[in-house]
Amino acid sequence: MTQSRRIFRSLLRNFLQAIPTIFIIVTLGFFMLQLAPGDAADFMAAEAGSATAETMAQLRSAFGLDLPLLSQLGSYYAGLANFSLGHSLRYGMPVSELIMQRLPGTITLMAAAIVLAVSLGLLAGTVMGMRPGRWPDRILSVLSLLFYSVPAFWIGLMLIVFFSIRLGWLPTGGGYTLGAKLSGLDWFVDRARHLALPALSLALYYVAIYARLVRASVIEAKSQDHVRTAIAKGMGRYRLIRVHILRSALGPITAMVGMHVAGILGGAVVIETVFSWPGMGRLAYEAILSREYTVLLGILIVSALLVIAMNAIFDIVQSLLDPRVAVR
Amino acid sequence: MSHNPDINDELARRALGPGAAVANAAAGNAEPSSSVRRVLLNPLVVVGLTILSAIGALALLAPLLTPGDPLSIAGPARLWPGEIAAFPLGTDALGRNVLAGVLHGARASIFVGLSATLLGVVIGILIGAVAGYFGGWVDDLIVRFIEIFQTIPSFVLLVVLVAFSGPSLLTVILGIALVSWDVIARLTRSEFRRLSAQDFVSAARVVGYDHSHIIRHEILPNAAPALIVTGSIMVASALLMEAALSFMGLGDPNLVSWGSMIGSGRELLRTHWYLTAIPGGFIVVSVLALNLLGDGLNDVLNPRHGAAGQIS
Numbered sequence: 001m002t003q004s005r006r007i008f009r010s011l012l013r014n015f016l017q018a019i020p021t022i023f024i025i026v027t028l029g030f031f032m033l034q035l036a037p038g039d040a041a042d043f044m045a046a047e048a049g050s051a052t053a054e055t056m057a058q059l060r061s062a063f064g065l066d067l068p069l070l071s072q073l074g075s076y077y078a079g080l081a082n083f084s085l086g087h088s089l090r091y092g093m094p095v096s097e098l099i100m101q102r103l104p105g106t107i108t109l110m111a112a113a114i115v116l117a118v119s120l121g122l123l124a125g126t127v128m129g130m131r132p133g134r135w136p137d138r139i140l141s142v143l144s145l146l147f148y149s150v151p152a153f154w155i156g157l158m159l160i161v162f163f164s165i166r167l168g169w170l171p172t173g174g175g176y177t178l179g180a181k182l183s184g185l186d187w188f189v190d191r192a193r194h195l196a197l198p199a200l201s202l203a204l205y206y207v208a209i210y211a212r213l214v215r216a217s218v219i220e221a222k223s224q225d226h227v228r229t230a231i232a233k234g235m236g237r238y239r240l241i242r243v244h245i246l247r248s249a250l251g252p253i254t255a256m257v258g259m260h261v262a263g264i265l266g267g268a269v270v271i272e273t274v275f276s277w278p279g280m281g282r283l284a285y286e287a288i289l290s291r292e293y294t295v296l297l298g299i300l301i302v303s304a305l306l307v308i309a310m311n312a313i314f315d316i317v318q319s320l321l322d323p324r325v326a327v328r
Numbered sequence: 329m330s331h332n333p334d335i336n337d338e339l340a341r342r343a344l345g346p347g348a349a350v351a352n353a354a355a356g357n358a359e360p361s362s363s364v365r366r367v368l369l370n371p372l373v374v375v376g377l378t379i380l381s382a383i384g385a386l387a388l389l390a391p392l393l394t395p396g397d398p399l400s401i402a403g404p405a406r407l408w409p410g411e412i413a414a415f416p417l418g419t420d421a422l423g424r425n426v427l428a429g430v431l432h433g434a435r436a437s438i439f440v441g442l443s444a445t446l447l448g449v450v451i452g453i454l455i456g457a458v459a460g461y462f463g464g465w466v467d468d469l470i471v472r473f474i475e476i477f478q479t480i481p482s483f484v485l486l487v488v489l490v491a492f493s494g495p496s497l498l499t500v501i502l503g504i505a506l507v508s509w510d511v512i513a514r515l516t517r518s519e520f521r522r523l524s525a526q527d528f529v530s531a532a533r534v535v536g537y538d539h540s541h542i543i544r545h546e547i548l549p550n551a552a553p554a555l556i557v558t559g560s561i562m563v564a565s566a567l568l569m570e571a572a573l574s575f576m577g578l579g580d581p582n583l584v585s586w587g588s589m590i591g592s593g594r595e596l597l598r599t600h601w602y603l604t605a606i607p608g609g610f611i612v613v614s615v616l617a618l619n620l621l622g623d624g625l626n627d628v629l630n631p632r633h634g635a636a637g638q639i640s
Contacts, residue, residue, distance in 0.1 A: 021476045025485075032492040149616040151568050153575055154590060154608035161601045266483025270572045274594075284484070285576060288491045296488050303484045311479065 105279030125214020156201035258314030372624030452512025460520025
């Protein structure tokens with residue numbers, strides 16, 4: 001089977017799997033929505049300070065909140081088919097537009113965290129695995145156990161205390177310096193400075209996991225015949241690590257990252273509220289406060305789609321790294 | 329001993345006895361008392377259990393050590409730890425005793441962690457057992473359902489569920505259980521598939537025991553070690569989820585928990601960082617202890633899967 005055909009098959013499979021997932025989320029979410037205390041009309045009335053029963057009824061019929069449940073569900077499905085996630089009353093714009101504004105922020109944060117987690121994990125795991133039992137291995141093992149147990153949002157707050165408040169090196173939050181008109185390298189540096197702490201807080205938990213994984217696969221790789229032969233023939237240390245050892249660790253780590261995408265997204269939601277990062281998580285937080293349940297439901301649907309899309313990408317990356325792995 | 333008149337009971341006893349367990353327990357050593365002893369001799373388990381019992385004791389004694397409502401104002405606001413002997417961990421922005429909050433918070437966090445895990449484990453075992461034991465289209469359907477569940481970002485789903493149903497102790501517990509059953513269901517399914525193909529299960533079938541008896545008395549005890557290891561890790565992740573939820577303001581508003589303390593302490597992060605650091609420290613220590621316990625149990629009960637087994 002050719003490469004492109006395999007990629008196509010993988011994409012098709014992921015696409016087909018997405019349909020029941022979205023169907024279940026929407027149906028589940030829609031009925032959960034009915035449990036929510038108060039509706040958008042209640043909230044708008046509360047914001048305005050007062051409202052007569054007539055105004056409330058008017059608001060409800062304007063938003064279709066007075067229709068029978070099943071026909072509301074039906075119109076939600078119909079809207080979805082047209083890529084519409086409903087309308088946000090508070091922001092006065094379509095939910096899909098609102099989410100699309102925030103989606104790049106979340107994707108940037110997740111991508112930075114994944115890159116950081118994989119590279120730090122590979123580095124730490126290789127150091128640990130090359131000389132198991134020595135003191136660098138022991139120290140890093142303890143550290144990885146610690147990072148494995150620390151809530152990401154708390155480490156984020158502690159990083160703010162240390163790097164932003166004590167040392168004043170990095171900003172405490174936000175996505176970029178407000179009001180500064182930057183371009184080129186300055187723009188990039190400004191973004192990177194704002195991204196550093198949130199990405200690190202999100203990554204540390206996964207660094208711990210990948211370091212342990214890489215350590216185990218380095219130890220295993222070292223005992224294999226072709227690696228021992230290479231050592232015996234006097235292959236240089238760095239070349240050995242690069243060519244023989246890391247290559248065999250990359251496959252499992254990519255598979256693992258693919259499995260963790262949903263978890264990383266969940267972590268990003270909390271981290272964004274810590275660092276006021278302009279992404280979907282921050283939007284979810286605002287939506288909870290203002291009881292914009294349609295926005296929350298939209299975020300849930302888009303999150304699931306994002307996870308499915310990223311899984312599809314990792315499936316492909318994995319099959320490119322190791323042709324023996326059949327595209328699922 | 330086949331000359332025993334009551335052959336059914338004898339066969340059944342053998343299916344349950346040590347010989348049956350040897351067939352599948354890689355540890356080989358199947359006397360229950362000795363496996364309990366091996367668990368208790370593992371240093372990781374000892375350290376984990378010691379820390380957990382200390383925190384558990386503090387949680388149980390909270391009403392005695394710091395009587396009264398931890399949410400009520402107890403003294404001057406914003407005292408640093410140690411500034412006044414009556415408030416060893418200081419007071420928060422409103423003058424509430426941080427020590428009282430931490431001790432009472434332990435009760436809430438541990439209660440949520442344990443009950444959500446228990447509920448998730450029960451749901452997961454029920455679903456996974458049906459899939460793994462019966463196989464066929466039931467299995468296909470359940471596996472597909474679990475796969476769908478795994479693509480849904482569970483924390484986002486949890487936030488939505490709790491926000492929709494209104495934050496309370498019950499909804500937080502139900503929500504966490506609902507987003508964590510799939511892990512145990514997958515594990516139960518694979519253990520049940522493996523075990524139901526084994527001789528001692530066939531023997532029990534031949535004897536004529538019904539499905540429910542075989543599931544409960546033959547397979548489940550043998551799947552227990554793997555389930556216990558995963559369960560202990562699940563408590564850790566339930567604690568973390570509860571903390572993140574109440575940090576975001578989605579915890580029970582009438583209860584103090586470690587996460588909600590971090591959430592309110594965060595307002596004073598710039599000047600009074602200890603309000604954030606102290607409850608977070610308790611979370612870290614508890615989760616660390618649970619992870620140590622899980623690692624230790626994994627080493628003893630699950631030697632086949634190796635150390636990476638619990639992470640994946």
